[in-house]
Amino acid sequence: MLAQRTSLLSGSGTADARAAAKAAAESGKEIVDLSAGEILIEPPPSVREGAIKAIERGVNRYTESIGMEELRQAIARKVSLETGGIWDTSEIAVTSGAKQALLDAALILLNPGDEVIIPRPCWPTFPAQVTLAGARPVFVDTAAPTYQPSIDDIRAAVTSATKAIIINSPNNPTGAVYGRELMADIVELAVRYDLWVVSDECYDSFVFDPNGRASIVNVHNRARPRTLLVNAFSKQLALTGWRLGYLAAPREIISTAKKLHSHTTSNPNVIAQHAVLHHLETTDGTWERNLRSRLGLARSRGLEILARLKDVPPPVAQGGFFFYLDLSRVRARIAARGEAMTVDQISRELLRRTGVGSVAGSSFGDASGLRFSFGAPLEQLEPALRRAVSMLNSLG
DSSP states (O other): OOOGGGGGOOOOHHHHHHHHHHHHHHTTOOOEEOOOSSOOSOOOHHHHHHHHHHHHTTOOSOOOTTOOHHHHHHHHHHHHHHHSSOOOGGGEEEESSHHHHHHHHHHHHOOTTOEEEEEESOOTHHHHHHHHTTOEEEEEEOOTTTOOOOHHHHHHHOOTTEEEEEEESSOTTTOOOOOHHHHHHHHHHHHHHTOEEEEEOTTTTOBOSTTOOOOGGGSOTTSGGGEEEEEEHHHHTTOGGGOOEEEEOOHHHHHHHHHHHHTTTSSSOHHHHHHHHHHHHHOOSHHHHHHHHHHHHHHHHHHHHHTTOSSOOOOOOSBTTEEEEEOHHHHHHHHHTTOOOOHHHHHHHHHHHHOEEOEEGGGGTOTTEEEEEOOSOHHHHHHHHHHHHHHHHHOO
16 A cells, blocks of 8 residues: 555646657657746856866766755855855755755644645645645645636635645746735735745746746745745756756755755766856856847747737746636537637647647636747747647637
């Protein structure tokens, strides 16, 4: 008999969507996969150079369980620059991707019976890891067109069992970027009810809203002692498969993460650590700026194409690299002719009829959403979105 906790988990809908697109491609169909949460581009030359140099030096031994001191110093400098505060290595843990940083947070903060507030639509890993820790996710639903959570709704979700709130800005899947006022209100609420805040900022390199992004720790002077920042190099350096992320948090959290890592992963991949360290020490941010410009162009072109959709509000796409469509009126249009289609069925039909991979909103707790990535090359993205628009407009 398996452990009871395994029965509480379902598979990842985003992983299932990638697998479906891959299977269709392997069957001989011409597929453009817009389901994956990754940017299809070669990583920076400096990262590859750092990895090769480490291999040539024979680097293959354990590091400290929360990462090399030199890399943690470089990340501390990076976080200090981005948040406007001073961080040191005692507040930084290197992790095997952002998922390990988030799991650290769940296992360190939560006890069975605790509750964690999560705005929804949300990345499915958030509630899955809360559940693994024995706690209960409590969802606060947001809606098109802004997908901004209401602070009143968040406040109404607080109970005596609430221990934390997880926020994700820029948001996956919706592309919403939380403003400074909302962030400050969340901190005020966290202070009032003595809550932890876990802030997933993995898409913070890609903000297209003219008002810019705001990390929660630089909008309120009482945020930092109760906030855990989660980030990764997966998106900002197009290194999803290298699995290197980090946790920036109070010292007591990091010292506990060190113990946790010593009994789980031992340490993040040592070659990946050296590769990213070399990049951070030798580059000036040009590669990252060019990547953001590329995504900005893809976003603009994609929004122009998606504006031709009938009965679909323009996607937010303020940050990250996703177009998130609200298909509630499309589904109503289909129902009006006496039929019914779930977003899962629509996503499958898109793949079958147009060769375009997408992720149904049901993966994110939303019965009417559909997510496309604009991390694909422009020459693939534009025709794929045109085919998707044509098919969606034909429904009903």
